Amino acid sequence: MSRLRQDWLRIITIAAGLVLAGFIVAVLLLVVSHPSPEAILESVTSEEIRFAISLSLVTSVISTIICILISVPSAYALARYSFPGKSFVTMVLDLPLALPPLVAGVGLLLFFGTTAIGHALAEIGLVFVFTPLGIVVAQVFVNFPFMLRIMRSTFESISPRYEYVAQTLGCTNFQTFRRVTLPMSANGFLAGSIITWAKGIGEFGAALLLAGATREYTETLPISLFLNMSCGKLELAISAATILIVISVVSLYIFEKFGGSARL
Amino acid sequence: MLKIENVSKDLGEFRLENVSLEVQDGEYLVIIGPTGAGKTILLETVAGIYPPDSGKVFLNETEITGLPAWERNITMVYQDYMLFPHLNVEENIGFGLKNRKLDKEEIAGKVREVAEIFGIGHLLHRYPDTLSGGEQQRAAISRAIVLEPEVLLLDEPLSALDGQTRERLRTELKKLHSHFGTTIIHITHNFEEVFSLADRVAVMNQGRIIQVGGPDEVYRKPESEFVADFVGVGNLFRGTCQVGGAGSVVDVDGHTIVTAECADNGEVSVTIRPEDILISVLPLDSSARNTFRGRITGITDNGTIVRLSVDAGLQFIVALTRQGWTELALSSGDQVCLTFKASSVHVF
Numbered sequence: 001m002s003r004l005r006q007d008w009l010r011i012i013t014i015a016a017g018l019v020l021a022g023f024i025v026a027v028l029l030l031v032v033s034h035p036s037p038e039a040i041l042e043s044v045t046s047e048e049i050r051f052a053i054s055l056s057l058v059t060s061v062i063s064t065i066i067c068i069l070i071s072v073p074s075a076y077a078l079a080r081y082s083f084p085g086k087s088f089v090t091m092v093l094d095l096p097l098a099l100p101p102l103v104a105g106v107g108l109l110l111f112f113g114t115t116a117i118g119h120a121l122a123e124i125g126l127v128f129v130f131t132p133l134g135i136v137v138a139q140v141f142v143n144f145p146f147m148l149r150i151m152r153s154t155f156e157s158i159s160p161r162y163e164y165v166a167q168t169l170g171c172t173n174f175q176t177f178r179r180v181t182l183p184m185s186a187n188g189f190l191a192g193s194i195i196t197w198a199k200g201i202g203e204f205g206a207a208l209l210l211a212g213a214t215r216e217y218t219e220t221l222p223i224s225l226f227l228n229m230s231c232g233k234l235e236l237a238i239s240a241a242t243i244l245i246v247i248s249v250v251s252l253y254i255f256e257k258f259g260g261s262a263r264l
Numbered sequence: 265m266l267k268i269e270n271v272s273k274d275l276g277e278f279r280l281e282n283v284s285l286e287v288q289d290g291e292y293l294v295i296i297g298p299t300g301a302g303k304t305i306l307l308e309t310v311a312g313i314y315p316p317d318s319g320k321v322f323l324n325e326t327e328i329t330g331l332p333a334w335e336r337n338i339t340m341v342y343q344d345y346m347l348f349p350h351l352n353v354e355e356n357i358g359f360g361l362k363n364r365k366l367d368k369e370e371i372a373g374k375v376r377e378v379a380e381i382f383g384i385g386h387l388l389h390r391y392p393d394t395l396s397g398g399e400q401q402r403a404a405i406s407r408a409i410v411l412e413p414e415v416l417l418l419d420e421p422l423s424a425l426d427g428q429t430r431e432r433l434r435t436e437l438k439k440l441h442s443h444f445g446t447t448i449i450h451i452t453h454n455f456e457e458v459f460s461l462a463d464r465v466a467v468m469n470q471g472r473i474i475q476v477g478g479p480d481e482v483y484r485k486p487e488s489e490f491v492a493d494f495v496g497v498g499n500l501f502r503g504t505c506q507v508g509g510a511g512s513v514v515d516v517d518g519h520t521i522v523t524a525e526c527a528d529n530g531e532v533s534v535t536i537r538p539e540d541i542l543i544s545v546l547p548l549d550s551s552a553r554n555t556f557r558g559r560i561t562g563i564t565d566n567g568t569i570v571r572l573s574v575d576a577g578l579q580f581i582v583a584l585t586r587q588g589w590t591e592l593a594l595s596s597g598d599q600v601c602l603t604f605k606a607s608s609v610h611v612f
Contacts, residue, residue, distance in 0.1 A: 169360030
């Protein structure tokens, strides 16, 4: 046997990758195949899971839109302009990504539950503590860094000379953004929105602390998984898990397909 | 008329230092200089992409230093085209017209007209990534010229193209200039473009403009060693000048070169263009005042021009046509005579 053929580095590293991939597939298959397909179907159509699906969809879509509205302008500023404190702002805006969601949840709970701003918002009817509104806020707080980072890398990948040319052709900088920068960022925008939305659907920790886990009131899919698992309703728990798996796989696929130059 | 007055701009990596320049209406000005000379910043400052740190820019006697790019009507073309990838050629060319609130048919008409002039009329519905480099650059120039700008800025428009396309597009630029009469500032590092296009040329180095003049003047009479080196004069010597009655004499390491134009005695640089030197086997009987004997030490042949290195005590570079070279039937190591006129010797 020639020693040149026997490349142990190659064999060991590839084996590590294969074992890891195999383990993930096994775990996911185990979840999906645990109950019978009929039981899953029945659970999915149950009133509780239907509530969880629709609450998850509504909150995640709203939170994704809010993430887009705050992340796109900040991402553009970070990609194009230099300003005092930029590196500090950049770090702080990424912080929720590294923060445990439970910690974010505690912070949000204190902010909306104990501060004057929280009370003032509650006065005008915006109650975030233990309400579905809290789910949206928790999702936004934890997930906007995904949108922000993807949009920033997308904007950075577009040569500012496109914008210069547009300006010499008579576009103000707002028009330039609308007619050139944004359309050229379409793929990154789509990829970022999808990943933000998928993360929003799966958000648990921060939402649990701020919005609580009230059955059929603040019960999103992950909360449903948690509640039903706690009280032994395995079918309901697993049907919620299955839906979450499907959403993850599909959104990852879309992200990979359209992500292009966008990096997390 | 475009007037740049003492403009400075520091972008860290690149900078402009106290640049002043005037461009007449309808003039074709070429700016030449090495990479990093600050040529692109100069164009972008004229275009209004960013304000200068100091200095002023005037367009037709009106100061435009603080005017945003979109109100200047000065358009710009980059080396790498910068066509908007999400728009087809027609939408790219019509991009600026759309800002002028013209109706759709008027835009379509103007776009078609310009595209026809550039021979890309059949490509209007194609997207930029399906076009060749030459086609993309034609589209980019069309997009800039269709607005009938006060000044058209071209940043190395031909540098990314292959030889043949470059030559064709160069001819088209010339036609375009006479057709539209647009004032053009064109950046390059290629001297051929200077000769075929420029009414005047400005040489830039390290953020400064170091010489402005007609192409011939700059080529034959470089005012500094940098310009001489950069325009590829080939024969550059240093010596001491003695002003005399019938002409001045420059002493270069013990060799004498006769020139017509020493201002006064002292250290000077001397240039002689390689094509101004005649080469022959026997001494020529001519009125030329400079004759050297030497030996051919090197031959480079680029197909049309043959360049010889000749060791005549001083190292000379001589250029001659291929035909002339064949007729001489010389080879490396042969003894030759070099002859050139005193008026071919430029001193600075």
